[in-house]
Amino acid sequence: MNRIFNLLTSALPLVIIGGLLYAGLFIKPQPQGAALARPVFERGDRFYGLAVEQDGRAWVVGSGGKIARTEDSGRSWGIQRSAVDVSLQDVAAWDGRHAVAVGNGGAVIVTDDGGNLWRGVEAPHNKIANKLMRVTALAGGQAWAVGEGGSVLHSTDFGSTWAQVGPEEDIAWNDVSFRGERGWMVGEYGRIRVSNDDGASWHEVKSPTKMSLMSVAFRDAENGVAVGLNGVILVSHDGGKTWTQERFVSPDQSPQTIQTDDRLEAGKVYERGRLEHLLDVIWDGERWVAVGSKGIVVIGSTDASEWKATRLSPDDRNWYTSIARSPTQYYLVGSRVVTTQEMKAL
Numbered sequence: 001m002n003r004i005f006n007l008l009t010s011a012l013p014l015v016i017i018g019g020l021l022y023a024g025l026f027i028k029p030q031p032q033g034a035a036l037a038r039p040v041f042e043r044g045d046r047f048y049g050l051a052v053e054q055d056g057r058a059w060v061v062g063s064g065g066k067i068a069r070t071e072d073s074g075r076s077w078g079i080q081r082s083a084v085d086v087s088l089q090d091v092a093a094w095d096g097r098h099a100v101a102v103g104n105g106g107a108v109i110v111t112d113d114g115g116n117l118w119r120g121v122e123a124p125h126n127k128i129a130n131k132l133m134r135v136t137a138l139a140g141g142q143a144w145a146v147g148e149g150g151s152v153l154h155s156t157d158f159g160s161t162w163a164q165v166g167p168e169e170d171i172a173w174n175d176v177s178f179r180g181e182r183g184w185m186v187g188e189y190g191r192i193r194v195s196n197d198d199g200a201s202w203h204e205v206k207s208p209t210k211m212s213l214m215s216v217a218f219r220d221a222e223n224g225v226a227v228g229l230n231g232v233i234l235v236s237h238d239g240g241k242t243w244t245q246e247r248f249v250s251p252d253q254s255p256q257t258i259q260t261d262d263r264l265e266a267g268k269v270y271e272r273g274r275l276e277h278l279l280d281v282i283w284d285g286e287r288w289v290a291v292g293s294k295g296i297v298v299i300g301s302t303d304a305s306e307w308k309a310t311r312l313s314p315d316d317r318n319w320y321t322s323i324a325r326s327p328t329q330y331y332l333v334g335s336r337v338v339t340t341q342e343m344k345a346l
Contacts, residue, residue, distance in 0.1 A: 049090035100159035186213035227278035248307035
């Protein structure tokens with residue numbers, strides 16, 4: 001009996017090993033539960049451009065060619081397959097089906113079916129630099145795009161074909177905007193150009209700053225605002241012929257830290273010795289709203305003579321490169337994507 005017991009005991013490890021080998025080779029475990037869906041907005045994402053329609057549908061574009069779309073005013077978002085893997089700097093839409101996005105490497109992509117399919121299109125390449133910063137869509141399928149190397153591109157067929165307007169030059173144009181036949185471009189070193197004939201010709205106007213201007217918007221053909229680095233704010237009431245500089249105070253700035261104009265150029269915003277940049281400005285139908293670095297949101301009066309700074313929350317230090325408004329809320333993109341129904345100045 002002992003002999004049989006010893007034999008069984010010595011064979012037991014071999015039986016266990018054999019069972020494990022069989023399970024590993026022939027038994028395939030079945031997955032349990034649903035797979036985790038990849039989030040639309042991931043850590044490390046950066047979004048630079050934004051296009052919002054009046055019905056609340058919107059596109060956002062950003063790093064790595066990423067494109068996201070909402071059909072329900074930002075309550076849910078979905079990823080759309082991009083035609084490029086370079087960072088997209090801006091997007092503009094003519095309607096719910098037609099849109100164009102531009103970005104690094106002179107990339108231009110368009111859609112005519114609401115983003116189900118984005119396709120790359122040829123655009124003039126610049127010998128100096130190839131980064132398109134902003135694009136705007138106008139009635140009748142027209143579009144304008146601007147960028148580094150003096151790039152000024154024009155399309156008349158919903159972005160399918162593009163033509164360079166004017167010569168290449170060693171300057172970055174950071175934004176372009178139109179109201180009727182009048183257009184405005186702003187860029188490096190505070191430079192401003194104006195067109196009075198639908199962009200057929202452009203002429204330079206005197207600027208009161210050498211700071212790079214990042215965005216320009218007009219509420220009508222006469223009254224406009226441009227914003228830029230170091231918190232600069234420029235205002236025009238004559239269609240962009242002349243500009244004056246305004247200023248505002250950071251919400252972090254105590255009265256003891258406010259510098260006098262004889263020491264610092266007016267228009268800068270100081271946060272305990274640090275400078276804040278303004279990267280986009282819009283007219284929201286009632287007032288001016290600008291956004292930028294360190295979570296700054298600056299609200300201007302109707303005539304752009306008074307400006308007050310705030311944040312979406314007291315501890316918000318995100319940076320925002322673009323803002324837009326639908327009839328019900330604001331959209332902001334940058335180091336995050338956020339919607340808010342209210343924009344209150346402190």
